[in-house]
Amino acid sequence: MSDEKRYLKLHLIVLALVVIAELIGTKSYKLGPGTIVLLPMLYALLLGLLTGPKFLKIIDKEDMNAAEGLITVSVMLLMAKYGTNIGPTLPLIIKSGPALILQEFGNLGTILLGMPFALLLGLRREAIGATFSIAREPNLAIISDMYGLDSPEGRGVMGVYVAGTVFGSIFFGLFAGFAATALPLHPYALAMASGVGSASMMSAAVGALVEIFPNMAEEITALGAASNLATGADGVYMSIFMALPMCEWLYRKLIRDRAEEVIKG
Amino acid sequence: MKLSLKDPVVITVIVAILTLVGNFVGYKIDPITAFPGMLILFLIVIVGMWITKIMPGNLPAVVYVSLLGIILTMPWFPLGEKVAELTSQVNFLALTTPILGYAGISLGKDLDSFKKNGLRIVVVAIFVFVGTYLGSAVIAHTVLKLTGQI
Numbered sequence: 001m002s003d004e005k006r007y008l009k010l011h012l013i014v015l016a017l018v019v020i021a022e023l024i025g026t027k028s029y030k031l032g033p034g035t036i037v038l039l040p041m042l043y044a045l046l047l048g049l050l051t052g053p054k055f056l057k058i059i060d061k062e063d064m065n066a067a068e069g070l071i072t073v074s075v076m077l078l079m080a081k082y083g084t085n086i087g088p089t090l091p092l093i094i095k096s097g098p099a100l101i102l103q104e105f106g107n108l109g110t111i112l113l114g115m116p117f118a119l120l121l122g123l124r125r126e127a128i129g130a131t132f133s134i135a136r137e138p139n140l141a142i143i144s145d146m147y148g149l150d151s152p153e154g155r156g157v158m159g160v161y162v163a164g165t166v167f168g169s170i171f172f173g174l175f176a177g178f179a180a181t182a183l184p185l186h187p188y189a190l191a192m193a194s195g196v197g198s199a200s201m202m203s204a205a206v207g208a209l210v211e212i213f214p215n216m217a218e219e220i221t222a223l224g225a226a227s228n229l230a231t232g233a234d235g236v237y238m239s240i241f242m243a244l245p246m247c248e249w250l251y252r253k254l255i256r257d258r259a260e261e262v263i264k265g
Numbered sequence: 266m267k268l269s270l271k272d273p274v275v276i277t278v279i280v281a282i283l284t285l286v287g288n289f290v291g292y293k294i295d296p297i298t299a300f301p302g303m304l305i306l307f308l309i310v311i312v313g314m315w316i317t318k319i320m321p322g323n324l325p326a327v328v329y330v331s332l333l334g335i336i337l338t339m340p341w342f343p344l345g346e347k348v349a350e351l352t353s354q355v356n357f358l359a360l361t362t363p364i365l366g367y368a369g370i371s372l373g374k375d376l377d378s379f380k381k382n383g384l385r386i387v388v389v390a391i392f393v394f395v396g397t398y399l400g401s402a403v404i405a406h407t408v409l410k411l412t413g414q415i
Binding site for chain 2: 003004007023025040041049054059069070073075076079081085087097103111113121122123127130135138141152155156164186188192193194195236
């Protein structure tokens with residue numbers, strides 16, 4: 001098959017995937033403090049997987065390699081849109097106080113807590129993609145651009161992305177409720193922490209906090225939303241300039257320490 | 266010069282068309298209404314990719330593309346409000362569907378290693394979520410205390 005025909009076939013398959021996925025539409029189911037959300041992109045991912053040689057056999061190995069190259073370009077439109085979502089919110093973010101700005105660095109906690117556990121579980125380069133962020137769409141785009149989505153780093157970010165899409169809001173709803181009752185942290189601080197960079201996860205966390213502190217409902221909602229906007233705005237730049245370099249450094253350090261232990265032990 | 270279906274500009278045009286279809290099917294925004302916004306996004310991508318090529322420092326294209334989007338919609342930019350209004354006709358989720366379609370197709374070849382590590386990565390996701398929440402909450406609490414706000 002010529003290259004041109006191959007690409008034409010891939011685009012037509014994706015056109016069909018898009019139409020089917022969007023026709024099914026977003027489905028959400030309430031569960032405990034959060035919601036299970038199934039988005040069209042998730043159906044597109046699964047249906048795309050089904051076209052492969054293990055299932056429907058519509059596409060072959062070379063088609064898959066060609067599709068990989070298309071992802072990197074296709075994320076660019078999403079990043080342009082992402083920028084246009086942030087621009088109008090800049091004045092609001094700049095107006096918010098130092099606590100709100102500084103707590104953004106807390107998002108690097110994904111690495112400090114996630115990386116050691118990921119390596120303990122036996123992951124290797126996957127750990128970098130899985131722990132440098134909470135793996136929302138912009139983070140997927142970054143990994144696709146810098147490592148490629150078919151790299152180990154790509155599989156890592158993809159796994160957390162899918163997990164977060166399906167269970168993220170439930171998890172944050174539960175965990176915010178737990179943190180509010182079990183930890184000595186002020187409700188305002190918990191509200192700011194809720195802005196993790198995903199509107200559905202933030203809403204679930206804020207919802208749980210409001211349930212526990214109904215007399216602070218207004219402040220909690222406002223702080224959560226402002227922090228979510230801030231994470232949206234700084235997320236890409238924080239990921240590229242701080243989180244990924246930090247991940248690479250911690251990865252090398254932990255892997256080396258482990259290697260030394262093995263040699264000594 | 267013959268345009269190839271492999272050319273990034275051509276791919277971007279095709280993805281734009283796919284998105285307009287999804288934007289119509291899923292979010293009921295007809296392609297004519299969404300076209301000006303999509304054209305703006307397309308131009309941001311093209312200019313962003315060009316800037317990536319001529320700028321020193323080897324930064325990934327996502328940096329320049331998203332930065333251009335921010336600058337063009339800031340309230341301080343003369344046409345900011347108009348650009349934001351036009352691009353709002355393109356749904357964010359509609360843009361993600363084709364990407365995940367291509368990703369699904371290409372994921373097929375990594376299916377075995379994905380299956381092998383998939384469950385472990387989901388477990389790691391929990392630590393990742395707890396990490397960002399606690400990290401931010403502890404810093405916010407400390408700063409609020411130090412500045413005497415709580």
